[in-house]
Amino acid sequence: MRILIKEIILNGKKSDLLIEDNLISKIGKNLNLKAEEKIEGKGKKAVIPGLINCHTHSPMILLRGIGDDLSLKDWLEKVIWPREEKLTPDEIYWGTKLALLEMIKNGTTTFCEMYFYPEAEIEAIKEMGLRAVVGLVIVDLSLLGCTKENAQKIYQKLKNKLPPTIKLSLAPHAIYTVSKENLIWAKNFAKKEKLILQMHLSETKEEVKYCLKKYKTRPVEFLEKIGFLGKNCLFDHSIWLTEKEIKILEKNRCSLVYNPSSNMKLASGVFPWEKIKGRKINVCLGTDGPASNNSLDLFSEMKIAALLQKINSMNPKVISAKDVFSMATRNGAKALKIEAGEIKVGKLADLVLVDLEKIEMFPNENLISNLVYAGGSKAVSDVICNGKILMREGKIEGEEKIKTKAKRFLNYGFN
Amino acid sequence: MRILIKEIILNGKKSDLLIEDNLISKIGKNLNLKAEEKIEGKGKKAVIPGLINCHTHSPMILLRGIGDDLSLKDWLEKVIWPREEKLTPDEIYWGTKLALLEMIKNGTTTFCEMYFYPEAEIEAIKEMGLRAVVGLVIVDLSLLGCTKENAQKIYQKLKNKLPPTIKLSLAPHAIYTVSKENLIWAKNFAKKEKLILQMHLSETKEEVKYCLKKYKTRPVEFLEKIGFLGKNCLFDHSIWLTEKEIKILEKNRCSLVYNPSSNMKLASGVFPWEKIKGRKINVCLGTDGPASNNSLDLFSEMKIAALLQKINSMNPKVISAKDVFSMATRNGAKALKIEAGEIKVGKLADLVLVDLEKIEMFPNENLISNLVYAGGSKAVSDVICNGKILMREGKIEGEEKIKTKAKRFLNYGFN
Numbered sequence: 001m002r003i004l005i006k007e008i009i010l011n012g013k014k015s016d017l018l019i020e021d022n023l024i025s026k027i028g029k030n031l032n033l034k035a036e037e038k039i040e041g042k043g044k045k046a047v048i049p050g051l052i053n054c055h056t057h058s059p060m061i062l063l064r065g066i067g068d069d070l071s072l073k074d075w076l077e078k079v080i081w082p083r084e085e086k087l088t089p090d091e092i093y094w095g096t097k098l099a100l101l102e103m104i105k106n107g108t109t110t111f112c113e114m115y116f117y118p119e120a121e122i123e124a125i126k127e128m129g130l131r132a133v134v135g136l137v138i139v140d141l142s143l144l145g146c147t148k149e150n151a152q153k154i155y156q157k158l159k160n161k162l163p164p165t166i167k168l169s170l171a172p173h174a175i176y177t178v179s180k181e182n183l184i185w186a187k188n189f190a191k192k193e194k195l196i197l198q199m200h201l202s203e204t205k206e207e208v209k210y211c212l213k214k215y216k217t218r219p220v221e222f223l224e225k226i227g228f229l230g231k232n233c234l235f236d237h238s239i240w241l242t243e244k245e246i247k248i249l250e251k252n253r254c255s256l257v258y259n260p261s262s263n264m265k266l267a268s269g270v271f272p273w274e275k276i277k278g279r280k281i282n283v284c285l286g287t288d289g290p291a292s293n294n295s296l297d298l299f300s301e302m303k304i305a306a307l308l309q310k311i312n313s314m315n316p317k318v319i320s321a322k323d324v325f326s327m328a329t330r331n332g333a334k335a336l337k338i339e340a341g342e343i344k345v346g347k348l349a350d351l352v353l354v355d356l357e358k359i360e361m362f363p364n365e366n367l368i369s370n371l372v373y374a375g376g377s378k379a380v381s382d383v384i385c386n387g388k389i390l391m392r393e394g395k396i397e398g399e400e401k402i403k404t405k406a407k408r409f410l411n412y413g414f415n
Numbered sequence: 416m417r418i419l420i421k422e423i424i425l426n427g428k429k430s431d432l433l434i435e436d437n438l439i440s441k442i443g444k445n446l447n448l449k450a451e452e453k454i455e456g457k458g459k460k461a462v463i464p465g466l467i468n469c470h471t472h473s474p475m476i477l478l479r480g481i482g483d484d485l486s487l488k489d490w491l492e493k494v495i496w497p498r499e500e501k502l503t504p505d506e507i508y509w510g511t512k513l514a515l516l517e518m519i520k521n522g523t524t525t526f527c528e529m530y531f532y533p534e535a536e537i538e539a540i541k542e543m544g545l546r547a548v549v550g551l552v553i554v555d556l557s558l559l560g561c562t563k564e565n566a567q568k569i570y571q572k573l574k575n576k577l578p579p580t581i582k583l584s585l586a587p588h589a590i591y592t593v594s595k596e597n598l599i600w601a602k603n604f605a606k607k608e609k610l611i612l613q614m615h616l617s618e619t620k621e622e623v624k625y626c627l628k629k630y631k632t633r634p635v636e637f638l639e640k641i642g643f644l645g646k647n648c649l650f651d652h653s654i655w656l657t658e659k660e661i662k663i664l665e666k667n668r669c670s671l672v673y674n675p676s677s678n679m680k681l682a683s684g685v686f687p688w689e690k691i692k693g694r695k696i697n698v699c700l701g702t703d704g705p706a707s708n709n710s711l712d713l714f715s716e717m718k719i720a721a722l723l724q725k726i727n728s729m730n731p732k733v734i735s736a737k738d739v740f741s742m743a744t745r746n747g748a749k750a751l752k753i754e755a756g757e758i759k760v761g762k763l764a765d766l767v768l769v770d771l772e773k774i775e776m777f778p779n780e781n782l783i784s785n786l787v788y789a790g791g792s793k794a795v796s797d798v799i800c801n802g803k804i805l806m807r808e809g810k811i812e813g814e815e816k817i818k819t820k821a822k823r824f825l826n827y828g829f830n
Contacts, residue, residue, distance in 0.1 A: 061778075064784075064785070066781065070732065075731075102774045105774060264725055265721075265725060265731060267725045267731040269726075269729075290789070293789075294784065294785070295788065303676075303719075304718075304719060304722065306484075306680075307719065308726070310679055310681075310682045311679040315682055316487070316680065316681055316682040317486060321484060359516050362479070362821065363476075363480065365481055366480035370480050373483065373708065374480070374709045378792075403774075403777070
């Protein structure tokens with residue numbers, strides 16, 4: 001399958017771009033080649049890498065708008081957990097489909113997922129065509145099947161049956177929900193199978209206190225001690241870090257995921273960008289779940305990511321539009337170990353076309369600035385992932401069916 | 416002219432709504448009345464008050480994306496001022512039209528404006544159909560005609576020639592750019608003519624320092640001393656306030672405009688909501704100019720407004736989605752002294768229809784939460800201002816013409 005994109009703006013210049021199978025195969029002027037699909041940019045669309053959401057719990061879209069503006073404790077204990085306990089694989093499947101509709105509309109092509117019933121999620125992801133790293137969640141409460149035994153079982157069952165767009169990872173939930181023994185198991189299993197290890201880390205002060213009390217040491221130091229840390233580690237939130245902990249994370253080449261909206265909405269804290277920038281720590285971006293954001297729009301997240309750091313340090317120069325754009329593209333690709341996040345020959349064809357005629361893109365003086373600060377998601381017109389067109393001129397195949405089904409099935413609040 | 420809106424969701428229930436001339440005249444079930452225009456809600460659209468942007472410099476859309484991520488001083492002195500000096504009334508006219516396109520698309524029906532060449536702005540606003548309070552700017556540098564003499568001249572010329580949707584106001588720029596004598600003149604003129612007084616106030620620490628040095632007193636105390644304060648005062652930013660200053664503002668029933676994105680982007684400071692909430696101070700919302708935001712999307716601004724206060728106070732309960740929705744609707748109407756911001760019989764027909772079938776509105780559990788946190792602007796489908804339809808199903812009459820003209824005229828960066 002070949003897709004030829006004509007007269008597209010790439011890095012400020014008009015180019016043609018050819019996709020063959022799942023890769024970008026040619027970039028240049030006047031490519032007059034045969035292709036099964038043709039997209040006309042007419043110099044009025046720009047191409048950017050598909051965005052990469054490095055931390056989310058997609059099916060939590062089902063719980064969006066339920067219990068906002070609460071403390072984390074009340075939100076979890078009174079609102080979220082009682083509902084999560086009752087979720088079925090069928091609901092997870094439809095929730096994932098809804099969430100992926102929203103991701104595609106907002107120009108996300110890859111995401112790193114952590115939630116219950118990964119098999120149901122994977123079915124939905126396959127059908128929607130996005131690229132994903134799906135976490136097999138481990139928590140000690142064995143909530144909805146999240147045991148290490150079950151993770152291992154699913155892993156063995158699926159590992160040779162997945163499309164190249166979907167990778168499994170291990171997701172021990174957090175230090176306060178997974179025992180030392182199980183963390184060590186996860187680390188060893190990930191090492192043996194060469195898997196990414198994703199985990200919530202130091203999201204709240206309470207979490208650090210818990211660790212200090214239980215293990216007499218801070219979270220990152222504890223993880224170092226048990227040999228958990230490495231290049232395959234992707235730590236979500238990572239807010240309450242000391243200088244010493246940051247040095248340990250750097251030494252071990254870990255990736256961190258900044259989740260500004262969720263961190264602000266739940267008043268968890270501010271990701272320590274000022275202390276981390278310039279170090280050999282790979283910083284990615286995530287929306288967190290749509291119940292604590294409440295959106296899956298990474299463009300909006302880039303804006304909030306930049307604004308929060310500027311005000312927090314009282315320094316408008318501390319972070320730039322380019323910095324946050326890198327977090328949501330190449331840094332995400334690096335963390336998830338995929339050849340994407342950049343538009344170059346040989347890279348994966350995970351692309352987003354942006355309509356420069358949208359009012360948010362006026363004037364077209366600085367594309368990255370407009371995408372980050374002016375509302376880039378409104379200009380997303382076409383989305384391609386792994387060489388397949390997922391959205392064309394704002395239309396996604398099957399969108400209405402998913403919504404209709406979801407409304408009936410989930411008894412959504414329509415009158 | 417009558418517009419009948421059928422089966423629209425209003426406060427969670429299906430209703431019909433009749434607009435006669437510029438007012439909401441009937442709300443109820445099964446209104447079968449004659450009307451020149453009919454809009455079918457089919458129970459799949461909700462109606463909310465048109466949003467009110469209480470502080471912006473619309474034509475700064477022309478400078479969007481030029482010089483982000485700089486300090487306020489560098490941004491103003493090296494980027495913005497050299498370009499502003501060269502602006503012509505024709506550019507202001509087209510800039511205003513572009514900005515108003517963006518406002519309508521994002522569900523704003525009323526805005527409070529402060530920029531150069533108000534006559535050019537007013538022409539554009541009349542043609543676009545929004546409601547506006549237009550400031551006649553006064554600065555001591557007599558920049559681009561912003562003298563008190565000129566303000567007075569324009570006022571006398573226009574005061575009886577404006578449509579009911581446009582009001583003039585006085586806009587002495589700030590304490591550090593307008594002399595005491597001119598501030599007193601503005602205050603007296605506004606009193607005599609019953610005008611709103613809009614002014615930047617305590618946006619930065621430097622501004623407070625300047626006032627302390629020049630007048631040996633803090634900004635609000637200084638304004639009280641010269642008799643400036645009253646119900647007609649609308650103060651933009653209002654960040655660096657002491658407890659004593661807040662009490663003075665409360666005593667004088669002033670309105671304040673919170674501009675979170677701009678305050679974060681320029682690292683000016685955090686609006687002191689925690690100290691102000693619950694007092695008799697009317698808090699409104701504004702985007703500030705699109706060169707320091709860089710968007711005119713009040714839905715996005717509501718989200719950022721809530722998130723910033725939560726993280727700043729480390730308390731997720733300090734502000735709710737409803738609080739920020741009120742800022743952007745009824746509080747704005749109160750400050751601008753217009754009968755809008757609520758959907759009730761007898762109120763102005765300034766309405767926004769929201770498409771509940773958009774993915775951002777799923778599930779429809781809590782409409783205000785979805786509008787604020789999930790990306791409400793993407794669901795705006797129809798906009799009505801003063802009983803006239805400005806946007807229908809996403810389409811604004813003349814949009815293409817404005818863009819084409821603007822691109823040619825302004826030599827926008829299209830290849």
